[in-house]
Amino acid sequence: xxxxxxxxxxxxxxxxxxxxxxxxxxxxxxxxxxxxxxxxxxxxxxxxxxxxxxxxxxxxxxxxxxxxxxxxxxxxxxxxxxxxxxxxxxxxxxxxxxxxxxxxxxxxxxxxxxxxxxxxxxxxxxxxxxxxxxxxxxxxxxxxxxxxxxxxxxxxxxxxxxxxxxxxxxxxxxxxxxxxxxxxxxxxxxxxxxxxxxxxxxxxxxxxxxxxxxxxxxxxxxxxxxxxxxxxxxxxxxxxxxxxxxxxxxxxxxxxxxxxxxxxxxxxxxxxxxxxxxxxxxxxxxxxxxxxxxxxxxxxxxxxxxxxxxxxxxxxxxxxxxxxxxxxxxxxxxxxxxxxxxxxxxxxxxxxxxxxxxxxxxxxxxxxxxxxxxxxxxxxxxxxxxxxxxxxxxxxxxxxxxxxxxxxxxxxxxxxxxxxxxxxxxxxxxxxxxxxxxxxxxxxxxxxxxxxxxxxxxxxxxxxxxxxxxxxxxxxxxxxxxxxxxxxxxxxxxxxxxxxxxxxxxxxxxxxxxxxxxxxxxxxxxxxxxxxxxxxxxxxxxxxxxxxxxxxxxxxxxxxxxxxxxxxxxxxxxxxxxxxxxxxxxxxxxxxxxxxxxxxxxxxxxxxxxxxxxxxxxxxxxxxxxxxxxxxxxxxxxxxxxxxxxxxxxxxxxxxxxxxxxxxxxxxxxxxxxxxxxxxxxxxxxxxxxxxxxxxxxxxxxxxxxxxxxxxxxxxxxx
Ligand code: LAN
Numbered sequence: 117x118x119x120x121x122x123x124x125x126x127x128x129x130x131x132x133x134x135x136x137x138x139x140x141x142x143x144x145x146x147x148x149x150x151x152x153x154x155x156x157x158x159x160x161x162x163x164x165x166x167x168x169x170x171x172x173x174x175x176x177x178x179x180x181x182x183x184x185x186x187x188x189x190x191x192x193x194x195x196x197x198x199x200x201x202x203x204x205x206x207x208x209x210x211x212x213x214x215x216x217x218x219x220x221x222x223x224x225x226x227x228x229x230x231x232x233x234x235x236x237x238x239x240x241x242x243x244x245x246x247x248x249x250x251x252x253x254x255x256x257x258x259x260x261x262x263x264x265x266x267x268x269x270x271x272x273x274x275x276x277x278x279x280x281x282x283x284x285x286x287x288x289x290x291x292x293x294x295x296x297x298x299x300x301x302x303x304x305x306x307x308x309x310x311x312x313x314x315x316x317x318x319x320x321x322x323x324x325x326x327x328x329x330x331x332x333x334x335x336x337x338x339x340x341x342x343x344x345x346x347x348x349x350x351x352x353x354x355x356x357x358x359x360x361x362x363x364x365x366x367x368x369x370x371x372x373x374x375x376x377x378x379x380x381x382x383x384x385x386x387x388x389x390x391x392x393x394x395x396x397x398x399x400x401x402x403x404x405x406x407x408x409x410x411x412x413x414x415x416x417x418x419x420x421x422x423x424x425x426x427x428x429x430x431x432x433x434x435x436x437x438x439x440x441x442x443x444x445x446x447x448x449x450x451x452x453x454x455x456x457x458x459x460x461x462x463x464x465x466x467x468x469x470x471x472x473x474x475x476x477x478x479x480x481x482x483x484x485x486x487x488x489x490x491x492x493x494x495x496x497x498x499x500x501x502x503x504x505x506x507x508x509x510x511x512x513x514x515x516x517x518x519x520x521x522x523x524x525x526x527x528x529x530x531x532x533x534x535x536x537x538x539x540x541x542x543x544x545x546x547x548x549x550x551x552x553x554x555x556x557x558x559x560x561x562x563x564x565x566x567x568x569x570x571x572x573x574x575x576x577x578x579x580x581x582x583x584x585x586x587x588x589x590x591x592x593x594x595x596x597x598x599x600x601x602x603x604x605x606x607x608x609x610x611x612x613x614x615x616x617x618x619x620x621x622x623x624x625x626x627x628x629x630x631x632x633x634x635x636x637x638x639x640x641x642x643x644x645x646x647x648x649x650x651x652x653x654x655x656x657x658x659x660x661x662x663x664x665x666x667x668x669x670x671x672x673x674x675x676x677x678x679x680x681x682x683x684x685x686x687x688x689x690x691x692x693x694x695x696x697x698x699x700x701x702x703x704x705x706x707x708x709x710x711x712x713x714x715x716x717x718x719x720x721x722x723x724x725x726x727x728x729x730x731x732x733x734x735x736x737x738x739x740x741x742x743x744x745x746x747x748x749x750x751x752x753x754x755x756x757x758x759x760x761x762x763x764x765x766x767x768x769x770x771x772x773x774x775x776x777x778x779x780x781x782x783x784x785x786x787x788x789x790x791x792x793x794x795x796x797x798x799x800x801x802x803x804x805x806x807x808x809x810x811x812x813x814x815x816x817x818x819x820x821x822x823x824x825x826x827x828x829x830x831x832x833x834x835x
Contacts, residue, residue, distance in 0.1 A: 168483025550594020608638020
């Protein structure tokens with residue numbers, strides 16, 4: 117193939133032929149095969165940067181002040197803005213997403229382009245754990261059966277020989293872990309779809325649950341939306357029990373993935389066989405008992421007519437999820453599962469083709485090869501943060517940033533969700549008209565903090581003199597109304613929806629590898645963002661009739677946040693690593709209602725906590741282990757992103773001692789490169805306690821924000 121060369125013992129494509137395209141927020145990577153195409157579509161700085169190619173951006177004048185450093189950072193980061201006004205980045209980390217997507221391509225007989233095959237092999241080879249050649253739940257995790265069995269299968273699907281050293285090493289580790297029989301539930305399902313595991317060895321995922329009346333306290337409509345949508349598609353597939361027809365490759369995989377001979381395995385005995393290394397959330401006795409009952413129910417009791425009715429009902433919900441998200445779906449697991457569900461039911465169809473396309477929205481190309489992102493991009497989220505950072509620096513009116521900001525505003529204008537989902541109540545959706553999604557409008561899901569950060573950013577920008585007013589008050593109010601529907605009884609805000617059931621449902625958590633996946637929880641991060649958005653609205657619309665309501669909401673939220681403080685003065689972060697992340701948010705919420713180091717014990721405790729974790733070099737560095745264990749754990753190295761969060765938190769708290777804050781700011785400045793960029797350090801984000809995910813743009817947005825706030829509070833100088 118054009119441009120293919122060899123690097124080490126694996127082929128590689130020519131990185132200079134890759135381009136990131138953006139169309140109405142949809143981001144996809146393209147490989148240009150001919151020289152004419154290459155000439156007609158030059159590689160942008162952003163393309164080069166994301167591919168790890170030299171950007172040749174010049175060294176800038178050495179910054180003497182924090183704001184000089186912020187300007188240098190912006191000079192670099194603004195070159196990464198895409199033509200539609202947003203920022204993109206690798207959003208990898210989880211190691212089960214490429215398998216979910218590639219197995220779907222495989223099962224649906226979709227052609228996997230040659231350039232993907234090459235680059236996926238490279239990525240998985242680069243990301244195999246150096247000691248044992250396996251893969252874990254996420255890129256920094258130890259090898260597990262889930263990670264190793266599935267990624268091994270991907271390598272074989274995309275054409276790697278079983279004799280290749282990468283496969284040999286991974287297989288050895290997989291076998292040492294007990295082989296694919298030890299896979300957790302999601303692994304068992306994916307392997308079953310491929311024809312490499314027996315459906316009878318999968319714990320029950322009954323679609324009949326969807327027929328229960330809505331008042332039933334464990335009805336799936338009450339589950340956290342990610343778990344619910346994955347369960348939806350899985351329950352349909354489980355009920356069909358279909359698999360890809362067996363052929364040479366699956367016969368080979370049946371041999372390679374197992375320690376035992378495949379034909380000798382009685383899968384029905386292995387529903388609960390899971391490698392200890394894989395388990396984060398062990399089964400409860402209740403779950404085991406329920407599984408035993410449901411297994412009998414599914415096999416002997418449930419009338420086939422009822423199964424059919426349940427399947428039809430679930431299929432209707434699957435179709436609505438597809439249509440309400442333009443076939444992107446909520447995320448990178450339910451999209452491929454819906455894809456397979458539709459393929460098994462309809463064969464080749466419009467829907468199947470649409471899924472074949474939208475899988476591309478999740479794929480990302482980088483110097484190490486091709487991976488799957490955690491979402492179809494970070495468009496709205498990171499764009500909002502960039503806007504806020506520029507404003508914090510006081511650069512809103514600076515002509516130098518005008519174009520960048522106008523384009524960012526245009527992006528948020530285009531990506532605001534403008535209508536409710538089709539059959540909203542039937543498919544149990546939260547109100548969304550006026551919301552900003554995490555990624556792009558088509559995906560169509562509100563998250564309270566993505567909406568709030570979008571709202572706040574638009575309000576800030578549209579208040580800058582001379583900035584166009586693209587988003588009307590009516591549309592801003594729509595987003596306020598969405599947020600107002602999302603406060604929970606305890607005052608906190610969750611992620612996508614209201615909390616619909618209690619934590620006790622976690623006793624039915626069957627995913628084994630994740631914690632806190634069954635229901636929504638209130639989060640200090642999401643709660644803070646929400647009230648900051650709402651308060652910004654009141655600042656710009658002081659006489660609005662919603663004022664009293666908003667003030668009440670804010671008061672109750674702050675009470676919740678205070679209650680959520682840990683003994684040591686920190687807050688546990690569920691979406692960023694970890695205590696430094698949430699403490700930055702929580703202190704911002706408290707500050708917004710007038711609490712300071714001087715007048716609030718809560719703030720003083722927060723400051724004590726932060727200061728106790730500052731390192732000798734002036735920075736902070738938190739390991740992802742904090743998220744897993746709930747105990748602050750030091751990273752090997754000081755992290756520029758944790759440092760920015762901690763410094764912002766101290767300034768939120770109104771801590772007046774310049775010393776420690778200045779030391780943090782100086783570390784941020786020292787780590788900046790001559791061209792204005794910061795280099796990638798440890799992974800920044802997390803979900804479900806156990807799975808890490810990268811937020812590479814945080815090293816720009818939060819550092820710049822920290823520099824800006826510092827200059828405003830302490831003056832634009834460091835000693
Ligand atoms: C995200 C990414 C963004 C994140 C924030 C907005 C930062 C957060 O404050 C609220 C929750 C949210 C929207 C979030 C939820 C879970 C996601 C979608 C992810 C961490 C990105 C990937 C993850 C998703 C669940 C991955 C697929 C895995 C499953 C268990 C289905």
